Amino acid sequence: MKVLLLVGVLLAAHVYCLLADPYIYSVEEIYEVDYFDYEEDDAEAEEEWRVEDLDEESVGWIGNIIRDAIIDILEDIREGMVTGFPELGIPPLDPLVIDSIPYNVSWDNNTVYGNMSGSELVDLATFQTAKVLVNVFGLSVDIGLLLDALELHGAYVMDGRALDLHVFGDGAYHIKLNEITLSFFMKLGLGKYVSVKEMTADFTLKSSKVQFEHLMNGGITGALINEALSVELPKVLGVMENLVIPPLMDLLQNRTNEFLRQYPIIPDFNITDIYTD
DSSP: HHHHHHHHHHHHHHHHHHHHHHEOOOOOHHHHOOOOOOOHHHHHHHTTTTTTSSSSHTTHHHHHHHHHHHHHHHHHHHHHHTTTBGGGBBOOOOOOEEEEEEEEEEEETTEEEEEEEEEEEOOGGGOOEEEEEEETTTEEEEEEEEEEEEEEEEEEEEEEEEEEEEEEEEEEEEEEEEEEEEEEEEEEESSSSEEEEEEEEEEEEEEEEEEEETTSSHHHHHHHHHHHHEEEEHHHHHHHIIHHHHHHHHHHHHHHHHTTTTSSOOOOOOOOSSOOO
């Protein structure tokens, strides 16, 4: 029984050392980027969590390891976007080919509908890693990516009614989403390994521009409807929510868990092999 007690104490101490370091490890320390502003009060609050009795060198390694691994994972994801990730059922992401996108957009008393075909979403692989914050104490990872722009283009057909006019058109289309911020938040859990148990995502974009060529045979009316659709259509299509975020979440969670499994918290041993008096 004494041996079992000792094993339990050592295991508890090991887990405590892994979690006790409150410092946040940021990608800014490596790339010296400054895309996100952080409140000084928040930084001071994090500093107050520090446990002075702990040896920083002995416990700080886990935050650095996770941060560096996620930076590498993001770069691997970028490189793999051209070929896709067939082992996870994820097709090539840059360009991402979409055969058909039906749409139905209503605003005020206007409604237009139709289909976009032979579409490609391009430039996803141009993202920049703006932040990777690892909070070892809070068992969380906060990731921020930036994109200057994404473009969706292909062919369209449209019908409907807007501005008290019959709306019609077919031809090429271009949808551009500008200055996009992607945020991913990982909540880690403890078992035999540290692992990503929950993951959420969000995004913001500064503006969008829609251009349906030959809409209403061109002219002022077509330009006015394109301007209105620049506001309404991206929200209806859900380009970010439906096409971009889901595969990135799957890849980040899968690859991060693969990495974390290299560092078991609970060592491999058979309890029945321990001799007790």
